[in-house]
Amino acid sequence: MDTVADTADPRTNYLNADYGIRSWLLTTDHKRIALLYLVSVTIMFVVGGLFAGAIRLELLTPGPDLVQSDTYNKLFTMHGIVMVFFFLIPSIPAVLGNFLVPMMIGARDLAFPRINLLSWYIYVVGALFTMWAMLTGGVDTGWTFYTPYSTVASNTKVITAAVGIFITGFSSILTGLNFIVTIHRMRAPGLTWFRLPLFIWAHYATSLIMVLGTPVLAITLALVGIERGFKIGIFDPALGGDPILFQHLFWFYSHPAVYIMILPSMGVISEVITCFARKPIFGYGFIAVSSLAIALLGFLVWGHHMFVSGQSVYAGLIFSILSFAVAIPSAVKVFNWTATLYEGSVSFQAPMLYALGFIGLFTIGGLTGLFLATTGVDVHVHDTYFIVAHFHYIMVGGAIMGYLGGIHFWWPKMFGRRYPEGWARMAALIVFIGFNLTFFPQFILGYLGMPRRYHVYPPEFQVLNVLSTAGASILGIGYLLPLTYLVWSLRYGARVGANPWGATGLEWTTPSPPPTENFPRVPVVSEPPYAYDRPAAPPYPEPEAKVA
């Protein structure tokens, strides 16, 4: 295995340890695999974003002038499938998690590096399958694949898409499995559970959800394929089945899936808030345990997607009460992050702007979730734009802001380069404004009764739709900016040393970029996390570093 090179040798980090495409495609270094994922999920994000753009363009006018209903059905289906399965689920865990989990716990790599690489290949194969489905006719069932439409009536590429998602699910399962074993067995000496960074707690909880939930999605999609392919009855009411059972199995995964999407983001926020408030986090234990609570409770609430499906009212009652309960641990986090800011020495670098945006937008998304958990309200706004706005506040206002914040925060560590701070702050602001302009009107539209998944709407809804589309274009610019300046910074960004932010955490004790083996000697941990209040806390800002 590679040894850490002599400092006189320019090959000192994981980026230049080896050259050539084979060294990347056959790597087992978790940091390189993280970058492979970074490229793949970015590509899929652009694909999903293009679908979103087409949707918003169609919705500029009340009539069906850009596309017909069949095509529109495919657009929102494919937007959902790509964004959920190929961007939101993998993004933070596969990019930031893969890069940082071993480093944060003082390990040389994950427990199973080859399985890590395998998970990336599985992701790519699944993505290609799904892209194939989209290029050869598309899918129009909604990302939710409800039966019997998906198994009997739809004449689109349901099976191909289902196979693609089935395959990609294993990427998720293997990533989660790797994290669980790594965190249990490979922590550095002295790194007890309650000294772990909250990013690790978040990824541990996320991994539990990944391994417990994703297999149920896998079997459900397999059964959809079997029912459709062999024309047998499992969910099809005409052949004796119960279509609501499909929904139960589907949402058993897909509700916890939203916690897969948000928990890692919350982990990022915990790291960023403490660093840019220069304060230990408030209520570390509560935040750590709340991650596990979200993972557990998140599995008990899936029926709140099915209040009007024909599910029994009794079951709906139970799911509703439990959905209120699952909001509590999330609220605990929001309170604790806010309390961390109180009397902190707050600075507003780009990662912090994203984190602050996260707290506000996630709170709105979460509170509207409580409205929806109330069965009496949900009956009226189910399948309207209120729902669309709710989950985009969490997924975009929450998860994606956390992703971008994390990318910016750890970018100097990953590449040894600063991004241009001015541009980054402006981009964060543009994203924030664009996001709110896109999705706040949708709360109103939904409340007023505009249904989702329709390519036409009554003319009185047009003004709000135009606002939303305008917001979407601003949001798009907001996303293009980081894409541009981050790539620019790879070549022209100022070089940094080990700890440009003066942050606590083992990953900041290594050079930027880190060597392949991460740590020349196994670190020993004897301090609590986030020791910003100790005299030995890292200085900020770090004195301008010598070139690495």
Added chain:
Amino acid sequence: MPELGAAAVLQEQLAHQHQFDDVEQQREATSLGMWVFLITEVMFFGGMFTLYVVYRALYPEAFAYASHHLDIRLGATNTTVLITSSLTMALAVYGAQVGRRRLLIGALLVTMLLGSVFLVIKGFEYHHKFAEGLVPGAGFTYEGPDTPHAQLFFSLYFALTGFHALHMVIGLGLLTWLVLGARRDRFGPAYHSPVEICGLYWHFVDIVWIFLFPLLYLVGFHLH
């Protein structure tokens, strides 16, 4: 009589991958990884078991009469075959633990043989079902109460046993890999994680069948 390979073999067995601190950590991590994987398998089959539980609760008569069409002798034989294969698999692991190479290889081969017997019998059963028109779909011919819901039973029967058989085939592949490794002296008292974890997988597949047998074959047994 322990049959260890040469010193070089021992050396290879004592090596550990670079991300681990020592062999013990590697062994623990590997085992933990397989157990987590088995839990994913529990949830995978769990989806189908859920459908079974719900539909049987709703349509008990249909399920009982449909189940009566399965050949309980073949089911019982297969159950015995699989339980025996679990015994031989456990003996194979024992062989690796105490360095008895011939026992290891022999037990692995017998396990594979029994697994193949299981699949052959399963193949016969599927063929019978096809011939009797009990495969759900266009050609489904069934005489008994509540045909649509009886068809659900058969859909679940094929889904459950089909995925189970698929896992058996994968298991046979894993065992082949183990036999090849065992013949090259890769496994011994110092290093036998792969044998242990493939054993765990094999036993798990056995446990799934331990539940499938009563749930699929014995529901309507008392009906004559």
Added chain:
Amino acid sequence: MSEHVVSPRVYVGIFVVLLVLTAMTIASAAFDMGAMNTVVALAIAVAKALLVALYFMHVRYSPRLTWLIISGGLFWLVILITFTLSDPLTRGLLGSATP
């Protein structure tokens, strides 16, 4: 997973018990005991699965974390089955959400 070496005699003993339990489950299924048929069949299946897990899979000699993982997984399966089952079994009990 421990390095505890289980004697082949134990394995063979467990094997015999498993065969006996299999015979018992077939025999008991021949009688119509109503709802008890299912209970007995599942109880025997659980017993067999426990024996395979504890002895063949060495769970009896495994660290606590293994026990935690197994119980956690089974608990999750129970959640899936019971919550899903609660819907079709209670439809119509409290009226309907859609008139």
